[in-house]
Amino acid sequence: MTHRFSARQTLIHAILILGALIVLLPFYVMLATALKSPVEIASGTGGLFGAQAPMVSEDCLMQGGAEAACLTRPVLDNFRQAFTKAPLWRYMLNGVIVTAAIFLLQTLIAVPAAYALAKLKFWGRDAAFALVMFCLLIPVHAIALPLYLMLAHLGLTNSYAALILPWIVSAFGIFLMRQFFLTVPDDLIDAARMDGMGEFAIIWRVMLPTAIPALLAFAIFSVVAHWNDYFWPRIVITGDRSLFTPPLGLREFKGDLDGTFYGPMMATALVIVTPLVAAFLVAQRRFIDGITLTGMK
């Protein structure tokens, strides 16, 4: 290793740092806003953490609290409102149920489909794969209306099924897993057949365990997309607040007449993204460790 100064390297790093700052800026705004009092937010003062000067919570007063009892710090008030004005725990639980169910069902369908497309020989296989590729090109918003109409016909709107069922077949998941399965040697599958495994045993006992890194990559894609999805839950969940997912919870703080409560809203947003960031940090290590296929050659 040499540690000589290199103008080229410095320039590259400067550009990368600039890019990282641009990406991180909205997160900074979210964090800072969650910590500040309404006055600081409105006037753009308070630095990174806000002054955290004692203040009287307006929300508390409106609920009929005494002035002394409503004396608090901005950060505490923002998070108190986030958890009390809306059933945030319930929304988070819904988020977990919906994203977990979607991912499990997607895996259940995508892995066998990908195995068939990658490793089995049957008539029309290439055409079937071409269709999967074609499905990758269809934007969600283009089929939202027909999907909604179908669910409405079945009487499934305002239910978990409406949140989950439209997403259980993931063309991207099938594509990603197929590409990975292509790299698994045919001999390994033949060895499994000689050992007495049927095709489904091969899928779950051989293909899936060797494909953990690919599955993790897909899990991140799928969970992030559906945990953060605002568009679809907004369409199919119209009344029942007990079915709200976390992004819908953000709407609670969009006061229509009396302005928007940015502090509690950003506190909620912070709570919502935390599990994702934590999960990503944990999964990141597995990505790197990932099971290698070196045992086969």
Next chain:
Amino acid sequence: MATLELKDITKSFGDTDILRGVSLEIADGEFLSLVGPSGCGKSTLLRILAGLESQSAGSVHIGEACVDGRRAADRDLAMVFQSYALYPHLTVAENIAVPLTMRRLRRADRLPLMGALMPGVRRRRADIVRTVREAAEILDIAALLDRKPGQLSGGQRQRVALGRALVRDPAAFLLDEPLSNLDAKMRVHMRAEIAQLNRRLGATFVYVTHDQAEAMTMSDRIAVMMDGELLQVGTPDELYDDPADIRVARFIGSPAINLLPVETDGAGVIRLTGRATVLRAGPVPVAYLGIRPEALEPCDRDPLLSGRARLVENLGSDLFVQLDVPEMPETVTVRLPSDARGKIAAGDLMHLRVRPDRVRGFDSMGLAAPFGAEALADA
């Protein structure tokens, strides 16, 4: 344990014929090697036998039963693959146990958690662990049982792959070039171990290789395959001494047999580089003489061949001399005993003769052409 029989197997991928009518019977407990150059269809034949590939025509019998259309899992054969094909996510012990868990435990027994509650599962699992340990001890890998395949050397992976095949008591073992990834020393060692295994288990082995030395040292019988056809099936001695085809003669033996182009005149006299020899052709004209390097011996009078030594290779136990013989397209190889060391150098002139019963003739099509009876008497 069972006999294996292939009847007139053909296989085509699209328009190309890979196997053209292969018939082969393998006796119970026999060690049969299938040899041939790369791409001749050895693996394809083995895969058809195993049920991993379906034949275009012909039938496969295991024991008394015709197994066409039976899945690989139901044919009760064990196979070792060219690439080992170990499960990368399982430990050595788990790898070896897979064929047993798949066969001895029912579907419900194999479920995680639930399975442990099923009656008799604990005892059967203990049995499996014991069988795995026994197999590991035979192959000297008991110390590696907790490792993953990625942490093993090539030779160790090889033995794990063998272990996975031999924990079961299958109708036959199919081995597809199992030693091709090993270094020379390891290969010789494993060669002996596999041959020993065959004797100890008394099981039927079909062993694919393109290394004729492996086939010669291990087999009861060898089947030589080329371009999708079996040229000859016989014991190592038969193949070495009496090749039925010039391609078999060329393939078996190292260094290779000397093939000398000759002419047969109207009287049946075989002429080498224009000169008449003492050899007489039988009913079929002879176009090539096949002479093993050790069949040639130095002489003072009436040589069959004379030439100058181009290269002398000293192996310690033997001496191989490459001779440039005038008017002969290729050099002639002679094997001399070790006491000839130091007595011959490159550039020396050598005269060689051969015992007529150690010469084999081939016709212009490459098929064995026997000499006439009086040919040998005359010589």
